[in-house]
Amino acid sequence: MKSKPTYEELEQRIQDLEKELDGYKNRNGSALLLQYLEAIINNTNLPIYLKDADYNYILVNREYERLAGVTNDQIRGNDDYDIFPEPVARLFREQDEEVTRRRSLVEFEETIPLADGVHTFLTAKFPLVNNEGRVSAVGGVCTDITTLEKTKEALRKNEQQYRSFINSFHGIAYRGDIRTCTPVYFHGAVEQITGYTEPDFIAGAPAWDKLVHPDDLPMFMEQGRSMLNIPDYTFKREYRIITRNGDTKWIFERGRTLCDNTEAPAWIEGTIFDITERKNIEQALRESEEKYRTLVETASLGIQITDREGRIVFSNPAHGSILGCPVEQLVGRYVWDFIDNEQEKETLREYYRFIIQEQPDPEPYFTVNRTPNGREVHVRVDWNYMRDFSGQVTSLCSIVTDISSWIWAEKTLKESERRFRSLIESCPVGIYMYKLEPDGRLIFTGANPAADDIMGLDHDQLIGMTIEEAFPSLRGTEIPDRFREACRTSRSWQEEQVIYDDQRISGVFAVHSFQTEPGKMAVFFRNITAKRRMEEEVRKVQKLESVGILAGGIAHDFNNLLTAIIGNISMAKLFSQADTGKVLERLTDAEKASLRARDLTQQLLTFSKGGAPVKNSASITDIIQDSTSFMLSGSNVRCDLQFPDDLWPVNIDEGQISQVIQNVIKNADQAMPEGGIVTVRAENVTVLEYDPLPLRPGNYVHLTITDQGVGILEKHLGKIFDPYFSTKQEGSGLGLAACYSIVKNHDGLISADSAFGAGTTFHIYLPSSDREPETRTIPRKKSLRSGEKILIMDDDHDVLNVAVNMLNLMGYTTETATDGSAAISMYRAAMEAGRPFDGVILDLTIPGGMGGRETVLQLLQIDPEVKAIVSSGYANDPIMAEYTKYGFRGVAAKPYDMEHLGQVLRNLFD
DSSP, X not given: OOOOOOHHHHHHHHHHHHHHHHHHHHHTOHHHHHHHHHHHHHTSSSOEEEEETTOOEEEEOHHHHHHHTOOHHHHXXXXXXXXXXXXXXXXXXHHHHHHXXXXXXXXXXXXXXXXXXXXXXXXXXXXXXXXXXXXXXXXXXXXEOHHHHHHHHHHHHHHXXXXXXXXXXXXXXXXXXXXXXXXXEEEEXXXXXXXSOHHHHHTTSSOGGGTBOTTXXXXXXXXXXXXXXXXXXXXXXXXXXEOXXXXXXXXXXXXXXXXXXXXXXXXXXXXXXXOHHHHHHHHHHHHXXXXXXXXXXXXXXXXXXXXXXXXXXXEXXXXXXXXXXXXXXXXXXXXXXXXXXXXXXXXXXXXXXXXXXXXXXXXXXXXXXXXXXXXXXXXXXXXXXXXXXXXXXXXXXXXXXXXHHHHHHHHHHHHHHHHHHHHHHHOSSEEEEEEEOTTSXXXXXXXXXXXXXXXXXXXXXXXXXXXXXXXXXXTTSSHHHHHHHHHHSSOOEEEEEEEEESSSOEEEEEEEEEEEETTEEEEEEEEOHHHHHHHHHHHHHHHHHHHHHHHHHHHHHXXXXXXXXXXXXXXXXXXTXXXXXXXXXXXXXXXXXXHHHHHHHHHHHHTSTTOOOOOEEEOHHHHHHHHHHHHTTTOSEEEEEEXXXXXXXXXXXXXXXXXXXXXXXXXXXXXXXXXXXXXXXXXXXXXXXXXXXXXXXXXXXXXXXXXXXXXXXXXXXXTTTSXXXXXXXTOOSOHHHHHHHHHHHTTOEEEEEEOTTSOEEXXXXXXBOSSOOOOOOOOOOOOOOOOOEEEEEOXXXXXXXXXXXXXXXXXXXXXXXXXXXXXXXXXXXHHHTXXXXXXXXXXXXXXXXXXHHHHHHHHHHHOTTOOXXXXXXXXXXXXXXXXXXXXXXXXXXXXXXXXHHHHHHHHHHO
């Protein structure tokens, strides 16, 4: 196709036209020339126009009319603003003015929207100058370069895409010399793959064959020789290279050879890719396949693959073992071949066809197979689809599990559950069942018929309720938490006496709860209300018997003591006029009997309800050493003390615990009349919440006192702590009873183990102290002082007479009052008179009147410095033990003698 004229050719053509036009004017006249010129202009494929000096169109050719979408008649006499949009018209006007200004040919490239679309033109605009030298017209010839520009743009885009492709190409594109392995073109991810740059390879440093791994180089060179001998040789190969930093990489190369003018192979071109990652993946896949194969071959579960028709195409050894056949005998058979029952066999066929055609979600399939030796095998088949790349189902992969043992276990469990349910329903003990929810709610799940009978309830109405909803009186008690703990752990919990009372249920119950399975528990209970009432009646009878025994014993002992006291005093009266020496002897014996009576009353007070120990932190070793050495002094019994160095201190009343140790040691001494060894051991122990000992959780010191005596008969062992129970002729029966009361009041425990003929061991548990033991001080004897004025308040006239006589003999001045009101009046009057009392002795208990506790409070209001001594026959009263807390300065426990009372007063005034 003829190419478009150049600009120079157009300019020359216009000049030729002008000359011809002038010639025609001269030869044929203007009209002929114009006709000729219009014919030429209208038959060219280039848009041409002519404008006058005012830029109004004189003429346009047909091509211009076509592109602009107007006719010659419509455009002639109009300017660009009448024809084109304002931006286009303004562009044309600016170009025309520039041509007029420059008075020469000017080329413009312009993009114009026309009737058939947007066009790009290269327009040559020229001026027509008249004889006067003025521009009389402006003409233009347009060349449509739209296609050319599009082609250029496409070339630019192709170039950019090519460069972008090359720059992002993850391989290497090359062309090179076959013989030297040196490329003339080597572009792409060169440095990323090899570590060398493109210029390195272009310069031949290194040549490509120098990178090839030594193990792969023979194959590489052999293929190179084939390239030299075979024209148009195509190839692809995989081999390893050694990169610049010494790494080994796998390369995939694909290429072909090119021949020279002699048709001999001379060049090679192709692409190179790094396939190291793919090779690693392939290696991993091979290893994974090997592991998979090993797993499948050694799996304990049967694995089979079946085709779309149900034939077994793969089976592992475990599958063969389940079906009792070698694997080679399974492959090729249908899965239903191992089912005897024809109906079940047909059911499996239909199910298999349904799976392949409808492709439902996989669900386990259960069936019964028969092995060649006739054994039935219950199997569970978990299956899934195997698909090709297009998603079509090609086969089924199944996991076959022998569940014969599960079926047997299930049947056994159901039978066991049936028996268990029968046992529960026929059990005469009430049974509740609970389940613990994850949120901590304990849900009632049922009860047995006996529970309905015991409680008089229909427990079905309570099912689904929480324990607090079902049994509201349990709110705020420890029982719901105990039950939750039993649900969570294997620890059982039992309580011999649970008192419950609401609008439906009232009674006392023995409860035993335990876990039946994780999160579930059972509660066995019995209504022991009637039993407790009977036991209470028995205890009342036993208490009356004990009181009778106690009263008889006290009467017996006091009668003996009073006999000694009265007899000695009567003899002293008889001897008072004749033999003063015998009077002193008889009074001394009466005093001894009185002291024994005091000891008896102290033992009675020890286990009465009126006493409370005064506890301090103390070392039990010191108390045991003092008590044992005192009790065994002069005895043929030896004591063996075994204490650890880190023994904890204890929180005790030292005097009372000394009495306990002395009583137990005394019993041990009396149990071994022929002599022996008493072993006393001590150890630190911690009692936990679930320990069987009836003690609060905490730290204790455990004492064991073991003798080598004759022991205690089993029938007597449970009574040894009862008051006035004794198997000894000389025993009072109050010693161990007092020990029991003292230890109990210390929040401790005392018990005994014994077998007749094998000795006895007493166990004593005392709470430990977290404080260091207090230092024991030896009181100093004060100097004797007298002359002070003392007010004595007591409701017993005999006591007043004895106290007045004692104090007067000591040199004190005394006054007496029989109750607190009188004592307060006398004390106030003495202060107002200027003769105040130096001290007061107040009896703690005044029946029907104001006692010492109330009296001292009012005396302190009258005189904050009052020196008051509390006196009482209840030696273990808390006020006697902690007298300073109540405002007293001293204590005088009844009965007292002159020496004791004098020492108290000396301590008060010194």
